[in-house]
Amino acid sequence: MTFEAVTYESIPHALISGIAISILCSAVGLFLVLRKFSLFGDALAHSAFGGVAFGLFIGIYPLWIACGVAILSALGLTTIRQKFDISSDAIVAILLATGLGAGVILVSMSDDLDLHDIEEFLFGSAIINTQSVIEILGLSGGILAILFFTYKKLLYSTFSEEQAKAAGIPVDKMSYLLIAMAGVTVIISMQLVGVLLISALFVLPNVSAMLYARSFKQTMFLSMSFAISATVSGIIISYQFDIAQSGCIVLVAAAIFVGSLIVKSAGLVKTAGIIAKTR
Amino acid sequence: MIVDIENLSVDYSGIKALDNLSFGIDEGDFLGIIGPNGAGKSTLFRCMLGLHTEYDGTIKFFDQDIRDSRKYLSQVGFVPQKPVVDRNFPATIREVISMSQNSNDSKKVEEALQKVWMHELADRRIGDLSVGQQQRVFIAKALVNSPKILVLDEPVTGIDVYNKDLFFQILSELNTREKISIIWSSHDLDAVERVANKVACLNKTLFFHGISKEFFSDEEMLKKYSETSMQMHMHHH
Numbered sequence: 001m002t003f004e005a006v007t008y009e010s011i012p013h014a015l016i017s018g019i020a021i022s023i024l025c026s027a028v029g030l031f032l033v034l035r036k037f038s039l040f041g042d043a044l045a046h047s048a049f050g051g052v053a054f055g056l057f058i059g060i061y062p063l064w065i066a067c068g069v070a071i072l073s074a075l076g077l078t079t080i081r082q083k084f085d086i087s088s089d090a091i092v093a094i095l096l097a098t099g100l101g102a103g104v105i106l107v108s109m110s111d112d113l114d115l116h117d118i119e120e121f122l123f124g125s126a127i128i129n130t131q132s133v134i135e136i137l138g139l140s141g142g143i144l145a146i147l148f149f150t151y152k153k154l155l156y157s158t159f160s161e162e163q164a165k166a167a168g169i170p171v172d173k174m175s176y177l178l179i180a181m182a183g184v185t186v187i188i189s190m191q192l193v194g195v196l197l198i199s200a201l202f203v204l205p206n207v208s209a210m211l212y213a214r215s216f217k218q219t220m221f222l223s224m225s226f227a228i229s230a231t232v233s234g235i236i237i238s239y240q241f242d243i244a245q246s247g248c249i250v251l252v253a254a255a256i257f258v259g260s261l262i263v264k265s266a267g268l269v270k271t272a273g274i275i276a277k278t279r
Numbered sequence: 280m281i282v283d284i285e286n287l288s289v290d291y292s293g294i295k296a297l298d299n300l301s302f303g304i305d306e307g308d309f310l311g312i313i314g315p316n317g318a319g320k321s322t323l324f325r326c327m328l329g330l331h332t333e334y335d336g337t338i339k340f341f342d343q344d345i346r347d348s349r350k351y352l353s354q355v356g357f358v359p360q361k362p363v364v365d366r367n368f369p370a371t372i373r374e375v376i377s378m379s380q381n382s383n384d385s386k387k388v389e390e391a392l393q394k395v396w397m398h399e400l401a402d403r404r405i406g407d408l409s410v411g412q413q414q415r416v417f418i419a420k421a422l423v424n425s426p427k428i429l430v431l432d433e434p435v436t437g438i439d440v441y442n443k444d445l446f447f448q449i450l451s452e453l454n455t456r457e458k459i460s461i462i463w464s465s466h467d468l469d470a471v472e473r474v475a476n477k478v479a480c481l482n483k484t485l486f487f488h489g490i491s492k493e494f495f496s497d498e499e500m501l502k503k504y505s506e507t508s509m510q511m512h513m514h515h516h
Contacts, residue, residue, distance in 0.1 A: 034368065156378040159368065163359060163417075166328040167379050168352035210369050214404050219369040
């Protein structure tokens, strides 16, 4: 197995797409974290892996197949969850295992499959071409625009489903919209951090931000700042030390989280946060 | 009549939750709906708010069947039984109130905050408040779209006496000054007698609906009410 580190030539592309992905993952991830759906990004990524393997197997650009598979399976399972009252964590486990299982079978069936391609999707790629950068920027902009116009309704249905329904908000439609946006976000982000590490970008910056911030807006902007810091530092560290970029990004995000815990525990920040629950 | 309920029946897997209920709510009513636990008060509210749609009969708000349109909800404010607020939910009181707002008018948010005397705490995190304070925030949230009707489902359960009194004072002011009709469920007969001008007694079926004073001065009616598993409350009364 070979891991790619960032090269000098690939830094601008990695930075531009990395910053866009960081902003997107923070924004979409915050709603998932608040809905106690933290691992949903992971589950989507694993089901997308099944799609990637299928795309490689039939020779079609795998990311679009992965996108379709991830969104359809997530929407399908969400419908099943609502109809049969199955818990969210069980749905995450089903999605995660089934996607990976399907992917592994398809990979084992392909004799001429380039394992390097598979590794790229599993662990992310340091080299992102110009066309991919344009796609990442376009899709990120599109999803952020949808979030901007729907955030009040999304926030209300995240805060209290019952109250939002009683206020006439189409809560089920909002859930489907969020899942579809999360699906596209996962596909976009897979290129940078890979299937296995994707939930780190959804969860770590948001949980760190929740330790400090008082309001929703503060949380979102702080989370975006943490995610951008982790991604930019991770890419630079990867280049400096010639080590895998995705791992560097995730470890910096984890370091920010640990640092935040220490700051919070030392009483340097007084805002109520998730640490309060354990007291 | 702003709300008209006719022959409402709800069945949960063969068990009747509401049985052929008919009553109306007039503009300016402060209606206390009383009944023991399991009497169907929450089911009635869920039907009225469009949260439970599998029922027989008709519910009309402002002369329109709620099955035909959900637009009436913009004129109805709902305060839930007990606020289920995640202590760590990162939203300030101001944000919680404005998230239900149809417009982006920040003045209305400030007005709603002042009506429930919460303007000084507007930038606190919602999870940092006591249950009583949170309920006041939920009233403000319900008020932000200038509703004609407020629906409150046992809103003072688990609230201390001071906040309870404050809560009822706010509701009375909204009813008399702002002319907002209030529908409020409770099993606290004392409170209902004190603040409501109309009463509906519910125990799966409706066995009284009318002027509050008439109900509380009618020994026969109170006796009948106590027989339907409300002995504890009646003794207290």
